[in-house]
Amino acid sequence: MRPPTLPRLLIAASGTGGHLFPAIATAEQLADYQIEWLGVPDRLETKLVSDRYRLHTVKVGGFQQKLGLGTLKTLLGLMGSVFKVRKLLREGQFSGVFTTGGYIAGPALFAARSLGLPVILHESNALPGKVTRLFAPWCSTVALGFESATKYLKNAKTICVGTPVRSQFRSAPDPTALKDLAISKEAPLIVVVGGSQGAVALNQLVRQCAPAWFEAGAWVVHITGESDPDLRGLAHPHYRALPFYHNMAALFQRANLAISRAGAGTLTELAVTHTPSILIPYPFAAEDHQTYNATVFANAGAAILFRQSELTPDMLQNSVLTLLKERMRLDQMAERAAALAVIDSAEQTAQLVRDSLAPRSATMSKPGL
Structure with missing residues (x-):
């Protein structure tokens, strides 16, 4: 047998x-x-x-x-x-x-x-x-x-x-995981991610806003994707621009705020890691499905939703600065993100x-x- x-x-x-x-x-x-x-x-x-x-x-x-x-x-x-x-x-x-x-x-x-x-x-x-x-x-x-x-x-x-999310997103945070990025432990961290394909328009918008965030003491880790023509367009001690990062789980776990497209996978990772977010759906996604995803998070109070066509650099810059000053609101958004996680x-x-x-x-x- x-x-x-x-x-x-x-x-x-x-x-x-x-x-x-x-x-x-x-x-x-x-x-x-x-x-x-x-x-x-x-x-x-x-x-x-x-x-x-x-x-x-x-x-x-x-x-x-x-x-x-x-x-x-x-x-x-x-x-x-x-x-x-x-x-x-x-x-x-x-x-x-x-x-x-x-x-x-x-x-x-x-x-x-x-x-x-x-x-x-x-x-x-x-x-x-x-x-x-x-x-x-x-x-x-x-x-x-x-x-x-x-x-x-x-x-x-x-x-x-x-x-489903990969197992590392559900693991306890590893305090040594982000050593290669040399981010200040006390500073607020903003993580920008445009999805696995990147987002050139989002990248350009963030670079216009980032100097004001640096002045407020924040650090920015910017996952640009592989097709960003201006990868080295901004330099600052508190800025890390990378086409790809191998440990997004640790990055989201450390982040005080994420600025992101609204693909379902990324939103799930944000929910599992309890990460507050500003969501800017990709406007050319099939049938605008990213806006449907983002609306669920916005209606739950886990995220702020902006349509790219209506968003100006001043709006994004000031929204982030306001959130960084309102720690209680960020904590509330984190709790509501967690409530969406399965x-x-x-x-x-x-x-x-x-x-x-x-x-x-x-x-x-x-x-x-």
Whole structure:
């Protein structure tokens, strides 16, 4: 009799940190599964997951607004990707698929359902993406980051579990973690982050405001992203500009205030680390979904929301200065951010995966199969 092997799970997550980090956090809780990854060539997953999980890639893109040759090309590419993923699932004897949405979810879901495999989809945003709204009824379960997303998915089986965050965000703060940044222990710290892709307009706005914050005694750690053309445009002893920082958990735990875009993953990290924030949603996000996310935090009193089109340097500069003077208000915002956090979201999401895959996993692990 052969010893039972671990059931196999294919995780389909690609592109940005908003899709990848919740998937990674969930994978960390699934040590009882053999996990392989489905992504797209030359995307962030090739850096973040290829050294931890076996990575398979397919070429897939989104449909354009107007019908044309581009639409036909995308459709043919999607069909080819479905066949490739279907072969992978069948030959690898996978028990099912977990996906965090986006373009990669399409071929993964089509392929899995054609084989009768369960699919669990996690949607982080308050306004579910087009892929989620289209395919949610086909999924075994749709896990949601925001309760308000339920109203957009009435024909699907949904459950709100929050958005999973990586384990380091839930760990106790390490007082030595930020030694490389040499930040004064007593000074108020402002952390600026534009998401995994950066935010050039936000970066420019912050650099105009920062001198006034320095005069008030604050330090600024500015995560600029890789595509900022003015990375060295500001120099000051209290200013650290970095394209990327390896320990965002420690940075948010130390921060007195964050200035940020409003991707669902970043908002979850702010909530888990109890970090007050000023949110400036990316104005060109699909269907303005970042504004929906930010509105949840603003309505809860955990953040201040500004639309980029209405925000001036004076408004941002003075809002930060006012908050730095009102320690009680910052503490209140921190408490309300904490109240939005679902600390065990990764565990809840992992258990949903187990529950959905359990019947097939039991069958696949029988001796001789």
